[in-house]
Amino acid sequence: MSKIAATDFGYAPSRHATPDPRASANAQAYPQSLLDLPPGEARKSLLAVHEILSAKLPANKLSIYEAGGGSTSFLPVNILKRAHVTVVDIDADQIRNNDYAQTKILGDIQTYRFQPGSFDLVICYNVVEHLADVEAALLRFCECLKKNGLILIGAPNPNSLSGIVTKYTPHWFHVWFYRQVRGDMDAGKPGEAPFPTFFHPLVSPSNLAAFAKAHGLEVIYRREYESPRFPEMRARKPVLAALVDAAASVVNFLLLGRTDVRQGDYHAILRKR
Numbered sequence: 116m117s118k119i120a121a122t123d124f125g126y127a128p129s130r131h132a133t134p135d136p137r138a139s140a141n142a143q144a145y146p147q148s149l150l151d152l153p154p155g156e157a158r159k160s161l162l163a164v165h166e167i168l169s170a171k172l173p174a175n176k177l178s179i180y181e182a183g184g185g186s187t188s189f190l191p192v193n194i195l196k197r198a199h200v201t202v203v204d205i206d207a208d209q210i211r212n213n214d215y216a217q218t219k220i221l222g223d224i225q226t227y228r229f230q231p232g233s234f235d236l237v238i239c240y241n242v243v244e245h246l247a248d249v250e251a252a253l254l255r256f257c258e259c260l261k262k263n264g265l266i267l268i269g270a271p272n273p274n275s276l277s278g279i280v281t282k283y284t285p286h287w288f289h290v291w292f293y294r295q296v297r298g299d300m301d302a303g304k305p306g307e308a309p310f311p312t313f314f315h316p317l318v319s320p321s322n323l324a325a326f327a328k329a330h331g332l333e334v335i336y337r338r339e340y341e342s343p344r345f346p347e348m349r350a351r352k353p354v355l356a357a358l359v360d361a362a363a364s365v366v367n368f369l370l371l372g373r374t375d376v377r378q379g380d381y382h383a384i385l386r387k388r
Contacts, residue, residue: 148189153347156340160382164267165191167336167384171265172235180234180259181216182224182252183242185209185306189269190238201234203227208306225251229259240269241308244281249315250326257330257387266332266385268323273314276363277342277379282314296352297344320381332385342379 149165152158169191177198179190184202186209188195195215202216203224210219220227224239225248237256243249256266272278281289289309293302301307316322324334348356366376 144192146188146190146192146195148187152343153350155343155346156378157343157380160338160340161189163338164336164382164384168194168236168265168267171335171386177235178233179236179238180229180256182237182239182256183209183245184213184216184238184240186212186214188215189240189267198236201229206306212306224255226255228255231258232261233259234264235261236265236267238267238269240267241271243268243270244273244312244314244318245310246315247313249317253317253326254330257332260387262387264387265335266387268381268383268385270318270381270383271342272320272339272379272381273318274374275339275342275379276359276366276376277344278314281312286311296348296355298351320383323383327385331388333388334383335386336382336384339378339381341375341377344379345377 149158149161152161172194177194179198179200181200181202183204200216201218202213203220203222204210205223207221210221213219225246237260246252260266271281273282290303293299293309302309317326320337320339324337327334348359363377
């Protein structure tokens, strides 16, 4: 493991918590989205993503397309500083909340088209699960990407315990979870998560990998990891977390170790050949 991937930071469980001075000390090096992650697999994977992006992207000025984006960036600070970021989102509140993109476009990433070869990087983070036509969006990403350009996907794993619960529970339950378990009292307000979830088949990591292979994309990084919701629950709601952990252990036992249903999220980086 590299030195950066082993780095640890203070954890702020919600935007309303008292800021941790260790997080403030690292604010110039790491985005707040990473500092807010609890210690664990999610943070380690995002750090690995940052290393790959820093190593694989051109060293000069970058052109980045963020497909769906509000107030939070998941990109390394050193990349954002030398990038022109274009964000497209269907939600006007999300567009207004974005304070780091130089170009903001109110539009649908499933249909919006750029000139071919426009971008070094397309990032779609916590967005594809909300799309009715993921294939259309992915085809638009491929079209606008330069040769050797990268696509970063961050998404929930629909085959995990949290993915199944999200898929088969009503939206009001998601809002309740964000407010009562995560401590985000703005959840469900205009422009604020959680948003309605569709879970198109291509959101599945294996289906996404198959799509990539069929469309001239190489998967250079893929990691499924324990959802940060688990350590959040352990910190904020230990009794509830113990029950959920026990349920996950039972399901893992019944699945004979073929998978770990706690792996509720994943990162994938695709490179255009």
